[in-house]
Amino acid sequence: MLPFKRHIPFLLSLPFALVIFAFFIVPLCLVIMVSFWDYNAYSIIPDFIFTNYEDVFYGCVKSLPDLCTSFATYLSSLKFVFIVWIITLVIGFMVALFLSFCVNSLQMQVVLFLLCTIPFWTSNVIRMISWIPLLGRNGLVNSTLQNAGLIDAPLEWLLYSQFSVTLAFVHLYTLFMVVPIFNSMMRIDRSLLEAAHDAGASTWQTLTNIIIPLSRPGIIIGSIFVITIVMGDFLTIGVMGGQQIPSVGKIINVEMTYLQFPAAAANAVILVIITLMIIFAMTKLVDIRKEL
Numbered sequence: 067m068l069p070f071k072r073h074i075p076f077l078l079s080l081p082f083a084l085v086i087f088a089f090f091i092v093p094l095c096l097v098i099m100v101s102f103w104d105y106n107a108y109s110i111i112p113d114f115i116f117t118n119y120e121d122v123f124y125g126c127v128k129s130l131p132d133l134c135t136s137f138a139t140y141l142s143s144l145k146f147v148f149i150v151w152i153i154t155l156v157i158g159f160m161v162a163l164f165l166s167f168c169v170n171s172l173q174m175q176v177v178l179f180l181l182c183t184i185p186f187w188t189s190n191v192i193r194m195i196s197w198i199p200l201l202g203r204n205g206l207v208n209s210t211l212q213n214a215g216l217i218d219a220p221l222e223w224l225l226y227s228q229f230s231v232t233l234a235f236v237h238l239y240t241l242f243m244v245v246p247i248f249n250s251m252m253r254i255d256r257s258l259l260e261a262a263h264d265a266g267a268s269t270w271q272t273l274t275n276i277i278i279p280l281s282r283p284g285i286i287i288g289s290i291f292v293i294t295i296v297m298g299d300f301l302t303i304g305v306m307g308g309q310q311i312p313s314v315g316k317i318i319n320v321e322m323t324y325l326q327f328p329a330a331a332a333n334a335v336i337l338v339i340i341t342l343m344i345i346f347a348m349t350k351l352v353d354i355r356k357e358l
Contacts, residue, residue, distance in 0.1 A: 094338070101331035110327055118332035139312040140340070146228075146303070146313070147296045147344075150235040154292050155285065157236070158243030162284075163277070165244075166251035167259075179248070182241055194234050194305055201225040201233075226308030234306045235296055242295070243288035250284030251277065282352040290345050297341050 101118055104111040126134035133141065161182065169175050185193055200206045201224040208220040223229055254277065262272045300315030314337050321330035 097331045097334055100328055101335050103328045103331075105326060105328045110325075118328045119336070121329060122332055122336060135312075139317060140314055140336075142312050143297060143314045144340075146231065146235065147293055149232055150239070150296050151289060151292055153232070153236050154240045154243040155289065157240050158247055158288060159281070159285070161240075161244050162248035162251055162281075165248055166254075167277075182244060185237070186241065190238055191301070191305075193238060194302055197230065197234060197237070197306065198225065201230055226306070226310060228307070228311065230306045231303050231311060234302050235299075238302065239292050239295055242291040246284040246287040246291070247281055248284070250281045254280045286348050286352050289348055293344055294341055297344075298337060 100110070102114045102116070104113040104115055104117065123134070123136050126137055165175055165178055169178060198205070202208070203220045203222065203225070205225070207224060208217070211217045212220070258276055258280075259272060262276055267275070298315045298318075300313055300319045303311050303313045304316055304319075314333060318330045318333050318337070321327075321333065
């Protein structure tokens with residue numbers, strides 16, 4: 067009986083391990099394998115070549131100090147990741163801080179948290195497209211500003227621009243930052259805050275010395291969620307950017323549309339490597355196993 071009990075944790079984790087293996091490890095291995103294959107206009111040829119990786123950065127060295135198309139595209143994706151990460155982190159932290167420490171009633175916390183999830187009752191596409199009537203040239207925002215006499219002509223940069231893409235990203239993925247930070251804050255021992263208050267610590271000192279350090283696991287987990295989603299996104303950038311803003315996800319999508327699967331796989335592998343490097347650097351800042 068005792069030997070069987072020792073294997074219970076393994077047996078409980080086995081279904082999850084099988085799911086990870088079948089839906090993550092196997093597809094990732096297939097993508098890596100296909101990235102070394104050759105292809106032409108009609109077929110995919112099993113092979114082991116590095117041409118697809120060479121084509122991704124073809125001419126990048128010769129074009130220095132100017133950025134080649136690939137470098138510029140990856141830099142554009144990283145720029146969106148950084149901007150969206152900063153904005154969602156600030157908003158998510160403030161919302162989580164309010165729900166955790168400014169709302170004393172558990173029932174009210176639940177109600178307010180459910181209000182935050184209302185946008186997720188619809189699909190991402192619907193929530194994203196809902197911005198177009200608001201931000202368009204003849205949309206509600208431009209019409210209101212013109213009627214108020216604040217502008218003479220419609221603001222062209224409100225839609226199909228980097229602003230609209232960033233706004234859509236923040237709208238879609240801020241909750242992914244709120245949830246883990248809120249979870250970390252709810253685990254903070256309130257006696258620590260009382261002790262800091264009794265010791266004469268100001269609100270700012272309590273925030274910077276207690277709340278933020280103890281919320282780091284949630285911040286890291288939320289950051290991983292946002293970064294991984296934004297890094298590979300192509301639908302939001304395509305719709306809200308008017309198909310004018312480059313992104314790695316869009317390149318992969320176009321290559322798959324033209325059946326250039328090995329080239330798309332090579333870009334996907336590079337994208338995964340960059341994303342994993344960012345995640346690895348973040349996990350070095352804090353032990354997220356305390357949050358799991």
